[in-house]
Amino acid sequence: MYKCALILAAGQGKRIKSNIPKVLHKVCGKEMVNHVIDNMRNAGIEDVNVIIGKGAELVKDYTKDRKVFYSMQEDQLGTGHAVKCGKDFLQGKDGIVAVFAGDAPLTKIETINNLMEEHISKNNSVTLLSAYVKDPTGYGRIIRDGDEVLKIVEHKDCTEEELKVKEMNAAMYCFDIKELLVSLEELSNDNTQGEYYLTDVIGILKSKGKRVGAVVTDYEDTIGVNSRAQLAEAEEILRNRINNIHLDNGVTLIDPKTTYIGTDVQIGKDTIIYPNNIIEGKTIIGEGCTILQNSRIKDSIIEQGVEIQASIILDSKIGEKTTVGPFAYIRPDSVIGKSARIGDFVEIKKSIVGDNTKVSHLTYIGDAQVGSGCNFGCGTVVVNYDGKAKHKTIIGDNSFIGCNTNLISPVEVGNNSYIAAGSTITSKIEEGDLAIARAKQRNIKGWVNKKGLMK
Structure with a gap:
């Protein structure tokens, strides 16, 4: 059966008090509307139409990678009006449509599947999602006759008997498309x-x-976000869910309450994650890694056996058994090889660093290709920017870069070469050479006395 979805995302959200549309606020590192889109896709719904209005261009910008359709709701005149704005998307389709809010990121994939399966198996015209709550004040009540819904009564319209009903309407639906289109006209x-x-x-x-x-379903599945307090509540709920999945998969979280892992992150078993770590985006961490405290990792691949401490890694790849940090900064488009060492206060930018290479401390490598088995002394700088353009440095295998070396790009350092400490390298070093590029030391006798500077 054909399945599609309408996601209502046209409101600004006054109570959240923000200059950006409410649905673009993030929960566990992902915009709420993108949580809903991804959940729909993971539930087997291919065609998704987002109803946009306030901040439409921003919503489009943040959802463009999801390959969704859009319908415009110029004026916000209620949920029925929002769905009416999606009529063109629904015209000519035969099947079912799920209608969900873009500010409700907590609905589980299995819940969406259960809703659609119930709808199809019972041959319903519409199937609602509901939840039992201790205090349903403010919610519409579901009035039933067995497994069939008789009506939804808004709180303000409830009789004394109806107010006792604890089952509330979650405002998430599955409709027969043709039945919905006819009803919208009325x-x-x-x-x-x-x-x-x-x-x-x-x-x-x-x-x-x-x-x-x-x-x-569970009440947590139905929670929508209308304020910063509810945003924080949704964050906590989803974070706990994510962390529990990783715990069940054999990952050790020393303190789950201070561990922040995005929904799309993958982590291998026997990896240990210490407190105060943020792991975001489509990061993949292999087995047997140790992520020590105070790191941020985003959209990166961390191979097995890696140790990271108090460092930032963005859009990069770290080879197996490599150590990073503390206080290292691996910037986008960097690839670090196997069994390498990226030490304290080292910054790598858009560079390849080979296997077994050691960059132990206080070094900047940018726009460079570094071979395997190299050793960088403290204070090395790849000077890759001339004020107008970036230039590339190539360093061969097994090279030794002495402390306080400047490599003025573009420059090439051959295999098995040495650079003396304090050198500024501006031209090619051939394989096996020692390069010394510094002024000869000269001591001026009695200079301090002559200048009257003796203390």
Whole structure:
């Protein structure tokens, strides 16, 4: 059966008090609307249409990699109006459409699947997602007859008996597309708010004798975000879920409460992660790694047996059994080889560093290709920028770079060569050569006395 989705993401979100659309605020490193899109795709829904309005261009920019469709809601006139704005997307389609909010990032993939399966198996016209809550104040109540929904009653309209009902409407739906399109034509905004309510579609379908069902899920699955406090609540819930998945998969988290792992991160078993680490994006960490405290890793590949401490690694690759840090900065598009050493206060930018190479401390390597088995002395700088353009330095295998060396790019250092400490290298060093590029020391006798500087 054909499946598609509408994601309602047109509102600004007044209570969140932000200059950017509410749905672009992040939970565990990913925008809320992208959580919803990804969950839909992971539930087997290929065609996703996002209803946009406030901050439309920003929402498009942040979701463009998801290859979704868009419908514009110029005026925000209720949830029914938002769905009406997606009619062109739905026209001519035969199947089911899931309708979810872009500010509800916590709905599990299996919950979406359960909703669609219940809808199909019971031949419903619409199936709602619901949850039981201790205090349903403010929520619409689900009034049932067995497994069939009779109606949804808003809190303010409930009778005394209906107020006792603990099952609330989560405002997440699965509709038969053709039934929805017909019902939208009959939807009215004849109410005090002058808005079109999607819940009114339920009444329209019931009046025609159509079957309406509901799937009960955990309350956490249904939480929407309308304020910074709710954003923090969603962050905590999702972080705990993610951390528990990794714990179940054989990863040790010394303190899960201070460990922040993104939804798309993969971590191998027997890896140990210490407190105060942030691991984001599509990072992949291999087996048997040790991530010591205070590191940030984003969109990077960390191969097995790597140790990282108090360092930043962005969009890069670290080879197996390499050590990084403390206080190293691996900038985007860098590749570090196997069994290498990137030490304290070392910065690598858009460079390749070969296997078994040691860059132990206080060194900058930018736009360079470094061979295997090299040793960098303290204070080495690859001077790759002339004020207009970046230039490349190539360093061969088994080279020794003395302390306080400047390599003025573009320059090439041959295999098995040595550079004396304090040298500034401006031309090619052939294989096996020793390069010395510094002024000869000269001592001026009695200079301090002559200058009257003796203390």
